[in-house]
Amino acid sequence: VNLEPFNDFKVDLNANKTYSETYTELFKVKDIGGDFRHMSPREVGSYTISYFTLGTMFNDMDEVFKKFESNRQIISGRLGTGTHPKDTGYTAGFGRIQQQVLTPAFLAAYTGNDPMVQKLDLFQTIPRINWNVTYNGLSKLDFFQKYFSSFSLTHAYKSTMTVNNFNSSPYYDADDPDKINPVTANYYSRFELPSLVITEGLSPLLRLDVKTKNDITFNIDYKKVRNLTLSFIDNQVNETKSSDLTIGAGYQLHNVTLPFMKEFKTNRRYKRSKK
Numbered sequence: 001v002n003l004e005p006f007n008d009f010k011v012d013l014n015a016n017k018t019y020s021e022t023y024t025e026l027f028k029v030k031d032i033g034g035d036f037r038h039m040s041p042r043e044v045g046s047y048t049i050s051y052f053t054l055g056t057m058f059n060d061m062d063e064v065f066k067k068f069e070s071n072r073q074i075i076s077g078r079l080g081t082g083t084h085p086k087d088t089g090y091t092a093g094f095g096r097i098q099q100q101v102l103t104p105a106f107l108a109a110y111t112g113n114d115p116m117v118q119k120l121d122l123f124q125t126i127p128r129i130n131w132n133v134t135y136n137g138l139s140k141l142d143f144f145q146k147y148f149s150s151f152s153l154t155h156a157y158k159s160t161m162t163v164n165n166f167n168s169s170p171y172y173d174a175d176d177p178d179k180i181n182p183v184t185a186n187y188y189s190r191f192e193l194p195s196l197v198i199t200e201g202l203s204p205l206l207r208l209d210v211k212t213k214n215d216i217t218f219n220i221d222y223k224k225v226r227n228l229t230l231s232f233i234d235n236q237v238n239e240t241k242s243s244d245l246t247i248g249a250g251y252q253l254h255n256v257t258l259p260f261m262k263e264f265k266t267n268r269r270y271k272r273s274k275k
């Protein structure tokens with residue numbers, strides 16, 4: 001959606017969700033004279049959605065991580081009943097490293113949501129709105145018109161949540177969803193997720209582009225970026241933050257002849273003939 005609530009103030013809003021899945025299975029006659037049977041069904045896919053985690057972008061890393069850890073017991077309580085035989089405080093089948101526990105606990109912590117209302121199904125997430133805002137109206141004010149030919153402010157926010165190469169678990173049985181992993185005492189999840197990645201950026205948090213009356217250009221660009229990865233392979237959370245400040249200036253010269261350039265002239269000759 002492109003909006004212009006008033007002159008020279010433009011807002012671009014966008015939200016997107018991409019889900020792709022490939023399903024394969026074998027049709028095989030196991031016994032002579034028997035019917036075809038469905039063998040080895042497998043689903044493989046990827047998932048990307050626009051997201052919003054700005055609420056915790058400026059928070060202390062340790063504080064948010066501890067919130068994620070405490071969220072796990074709350075999510076476990078919403079998912080199951082009984083007592084987990086290995087993880088104290090967790091319900092049967094939904095321990096501290098169970099995938100269906102980790103995912104909503106992680107999302108609730110890093111979005112700042114209440115874990116009691118956080119969606120439990122990752123693939124049912126609603127796309128969030130990202131934006132890009134530009135304002136050029138300052139150049140029309142008398143003070144700015146006196147010194148500047150253009151004066152522009154820009155602000156943008158973009159966040160995406162991505163799951164690459166998820167696949168159906170070979171241990172999950174739709175006819176027996178309560179099948180327990182003997183090592184972790186947790187239920188098998190329908191899909192195996194290698195990792196859950198969130199990338200967000202205020203890119204830019206603020207950008208200023210100025211051009212003066214005497215053709216001097218000046219710009220300041222300040223960005224903040226955060227990358228979050230929840231790995232289900234080694235059960236680790238990786239968070240990185242970065243800030244980027246760029247300052248630039250330039251001057252436009254007119255009618256400049258460079259010494260290493262040659263000027264080419266076209267000479268025309270006219271012949272006259274008399275009869």
